[in-house]
Amino acid sequence: MPLRSTLLALLVPALLVSTLLVLFGQPTGALAAGLVTLAGSALALGTSRVAMERQLRALTQKTQSLAEGVMFPPGVERTDDLAQLEDAIDTLDDRLSTQNAALNQEARTLTAVLDGMAEGLWVTDAEGTVVRHNDALAEMLRPAQGAIVGQRPLALIRNEALNDAVARACQEGASTRLELTLEGLFSRTLAVRVTPVGRDLPGSAAVFHDVTELRRLEKVRKDFVANVSHELRTPITAIRGYAETLQGGALNDAQVAPRMVEIIHRQSERLSELVEDLLELSRLEAREMTFQRTEVPLALAVSRAAEGVRPKAEGKNQHLGLHIPPGLVALGDGRAIEQVLLNLLDNAVKYTPAGGRVDVDGAYEGGRCVVRVRDTGVGIEPKHLSRIFERFYRVDKGRSRDMGGTGLGLSIVKHLMGAMDGEVKVESQPNAGSTFVIFLPSAAGPTVATG
Numbered sequence: 001m002p003l004r005s006t007l008l009a010l011l012v013p014a015l016l017v018s019t020l021l022v023l024f025g026q027p028t029g030a031l032a033a034g035l036v037t038l039a040g041s042a043l044a045l046g047t048s049r050v051a052m053e054r055q056l057r058a059l060t061q062k063t064q065s066l067a068e069g070v071m072f073p074p075g076v077e078r079t080d081d082l083a084q085l086e087d088a089i090d091t092l093d094d095r096l097s098t099q100n101a102a103l104n105q106e107a108r109t110l111t112a113v114l115d116g117m118a119e120g121l122w123v124t125d126a127e128g129t130v131v132r133h134n135d136a137l138a139e140m141l142r143p144a145q146g147a148i149v150g151q152r153p154l155a156l157i158r159n160e161a162l163n164d165a166v167a168r169a170c171q172e173g174a175s176t177r178l179e180l181t182l183e184g185l186f187s188r189t190l191a192v193r194v195t196p197v198g199r200d201l202p203g204s205a206a207v208f209h210d211v212t213e214l215r216r217l218e219k220v221r222k223d224f225v226a227n228v229s230h231e232l233r234t235p236i237t238a239i240r241g242y243a244e245t246l247q248g249g250a251l252n253d254a255q256v257a258p259r260m261v262e263i264i265h266r267q268s269e270r271l272s273e274l275v276e277d278l279l280e281l282s283r284l285e286a287r288e289m290t291f292q293r294t295e296v297p298l299a300l301a302v303s304r305a306a307e308g309v310r311p312k313a314e315g316k317n318q319h320l321g322l323h324i325p326p327g328l329v330a331l332g333d334g335r336a337i338e339q340v341l342l343n344l345l346d347n348a349v350k351y352t353p354a355g356g357r358v359d360v361d362g363a364y365e366g367g368r369c370v371v372r373v374r375d376t377g378v379g380i381e382p383k384h385l386s387r388i389f390e391r392f393y394r395v396d397k398g399r400s401r402d403m404g405g406t407g408l409g410l411s412i413v414k415h416l417m418g419a420m421d422g423e424v425k426v427e428s429q430p431n432a433g434s435t436f437v438i439f440l441p442s443a444a445g446p447t448v449a450t451g
């Protein structure tokens with residue numbers, strides 16, 4: 001309480017009492033009565049001030065407890081004014097607690113959304129230092145130093161373009177799209193978009209999208225189109241060339257004309273084989289073909305497929321031996337199994353020199369039907385073995401084309417086997433022949449005859 005107010009509160013009652021006594025003709029007692037009143041006022045004022053101070057102290061303690069978030073025991077009784085002030089503080093505390101809970105919930109939701117994203121994300125401050133990131137980014141970068149927060153872009157990804165993009169976003173508010181490669185055991189391609197965080201907030205955000213698989217598929221598609229064009233162009237060029245030569249007068253040359261017509265015929269056959277294989281492969285890859293799951297006696301399937309290559313084998317004076325036990329029955333699609341065997345036998349005859357051998361064995365092994373197509377041909381170097389089932393992959397392009405190969409036969413075999421829950425494997429050594437092995441689900445139990 002200010003000094004002037006305190007003095008007024010003390011002096012006014014004493015002066016009033018003294019003045020009244022003088023007015024009522026009691027001047028002698030006026031001074032004593034004034035002094036007594038003064039003492040009484042001083043006592044009353046002191047008592048109420050002590051009470052007020054005690055309440056204020058209690059209220060201060062309570063406010064501190066609320067600020068620190070601890071419980072406060074029930075307090076001292078309040079005057080009306082202080083009780084109102086306490087209520088106002090309580091209301092303020094309730095409102096702050098509600099807002100705090102809402103903010104916490106929002107922050108947790110945001111973190112969950114960011115961590116659920118497949119794309120990596122980091123946010124930087126105005127200087128370009130990372131202040132926040134999500135789980136996907138940590139998974140993508142796996143930085144050697146561990147922490148991502150607190151790092152500059154260059155320390156995390158050695159890429160000047162990304163670093164410049166972050167600087168431009170922070171300083172000029174510019175957005176940039178770029179693509180970069182993360183080198184490592186498995187190199188990855190990332191498409192990145194760097195943007196300023198927002199008009200009022202400083203800093204930048206970058207979103208990293210892993211496009212490795214997308215780019216790989218694009219390359220596969222481009223390579224495939226290039227390969228198909230190349231494969232088609234070769235026979236078409238030959239056909240057109242010989243046809244033009246015949247038109248130019250060779251038709252009347254009885255010696256060369258039949259040979260040229262024969263080449264045109266062979267090349268057109270090659271063209272149609274290629275188109276057939278391509279159509280078959282595209283149907284397989286689009287999963288447009290339906291496969292039956294019936295009992296297929298393998299001895300029959302092998303002998304039918306062998307009929308398809310017998311003329312060629314005999315033409316090369318090769319021995320074709322079929323050794324499939326009669327009880328060996330697979331579960332699968334009869335047409336697809338014959339196609340697989342035909343492709344393997346065709347290759348075996350193709351890549352085995354004149355006078356060689358091609359043998360087909362069958363057995364029941366490990367609960368599955370196994371057929372081995374063995375040849376005594378040119379064999380395959382180990383470095384090519386993992387790739388020969390790819391479309392258009394050939395160990396020796398010239399030799400394959402000379403033999404009339406399309407480069408698609410084994411790729412079709414692999415797809416067909418996969419569609420029948422089967423498998424195909426190869427064992428080979430250069431100049432020591434090759435063995436292609438197919439595994440198929442068996443129709444019978446382990447009691448089946450083996451051979």
Ligand code: ADP
Pocket residue numbers: 347348351375377378379380388389393394395396400401404405406407408409410411434
């Ligand atoms: P192609 O039509 O060229 O024979 P494939 O897909 O059937 O195509 O075979 C791919 C490549 O695998 C062939 O070009 C050849 O180099 C190799 N290959 C396949 N079978 C044999 C085999 N029995 N002996 C040696 N090489 C083979």
